[in-house]
Amino acid sequence: MDMEIEEIRGTFKPEIIPKETGGDIEDYEEALHVLMKFVGSMSSALEQVSGRGANAIVYQAGKRMGHDAAKMMEKTDDLEQALNEMGEVLGVEFYFEMWKPAGQEGYTIEKGNETVVKVLFMDCVVRQTLRRTGLPQKGPLCYLLYGYMVGAVEEVMSIKGKLDIDHVGPNACLKTLTIKWGGK
Amino acid sequence: MVEIEIDEDACVGCGSCVDDCPNDVYKMNEETWKTTVVNADDCMACLSCHEICPSQAMTHSNIHVAKRLYIDRKVNDVLEKII
Numbered sequence: 001m002d003m004e005i006e007e008i009r010g011t012f013k014p015e016i017i018p019k020e021t022g023g024d025i026e027d028y029e030e031a032l033h034v035l036m037k038f039v040g041s042m043s044s045a046l047e048q049v050s051g052r053g054a055n056a057i058v059y060q061a062g063k064r065m066g067h068d069a070a071k072m073m074e075k076t077d078d079l080e081q082a083l084n085e086m087g088e089v090l091g092v093e094f095y096f097e098m099w100k101p102a103g104q105e106g107y108t109i110e111k112g113n114e115t116v117v118k119v120l121f122m123d124c125v126v127r128q129t130l131r132r133t134g135l136p137q138k139g140p141l142c143y144l145l146y147g148y149m150v151g152a153v154e155e156v157m158s159i160k161g162k163l164d165i166d167h168v169g170p171n172a173c174l175k176t177l178t179i180k181w182g183g184k
Numbered sequence: 185m186v187e188i189e190i191d192e193d194a195c196v197g198c199g200s201c202v203d204d205c206p207n208d209v210y211k212m213n214e215e216t217w218k219t220t221v222v223n224a225d226d227c228m229a230c231l232s233c234h235e236i237c238p239s240q241a242m243t244h245s246n247i248h249v250a251k252r253l254y255i256d257r258k259v260n261d262v263l264e265k266i267i
Binding site for chain 2: 029032033049061099101102120121122123124125127128129130131165166169170171173174180
């Protein structure tokens with residue numbers, strides 16, 4: 001395969017707010033693929049070295065990201081409102097919606113001191129990374145989202161939460177978010 | 185609403201989609217022993233049925249198609265020349 005590497009030559013001065021990235025869309029694409037391969041390799045190496053501990057490490061990283069991302073969000077006791085806000089923060093690369101079977105009335109189900117909601121992740125960078133590197137879903141990298149959601153929920157609602165993977169597919173993944181009322 | 189079309193000529197009646205679907209969207213037709221859609225309302229368009237179907241007999245319409253940034257277009261260009 002012919003590879004042409006173009007060197008960029010010019011003058012560079014220190015700048016307070018950089019305006020140019022020095023690359024075009026193809027450079028971004030190239031960088032994204034390298035990053036996907038890099039993250040995929042890291043994930044499988046982590047699993048090889050740490051076994052099931054890999055899930056906990058990635059979960060913790062996701063949780064930290066979730067707490068950080070949700071710091072700017074408005075605090076609420078309403079799970080549906082929290083999820084809508086989180087959707088905006090997670091953005092288009094983790095595009096999700098609440099989901100319910102056709103016969104169910106509302107999105108949330110109350111079970112004692114727990115509230116349960118099904119969340120359908122449609123666009124997911126993690127899934128794309130796994131497919132890029134040929135890794136199975138439900139592995140350590142999926143725990144990044146698990147941690148992210150739990151971290152964000154804990155930050156916004158100040159309560160404990162957990163996210164279980166119900167089903168994974170190439171186009172969408174269904175997860176159950178459970179929050180437990182009654183403090184941290 | 186999701187629309188699902190089954191190509192009955194392509195369907196081999198393996199029932200993999202029936203087993204795989206978590207929302208019981210499909211059922212085997214007892215007479216023809218082909219897959220039929222019985223509960224399209226509960227389809228969440230995960231498309232794991234597409235992945236498991238050995239004969240690519242399904243088409244989903246009116247769904248959110250997830251971005252496929254993982255596709256390496258350079259590799260695809262090479263494959264297109266070969267296939």
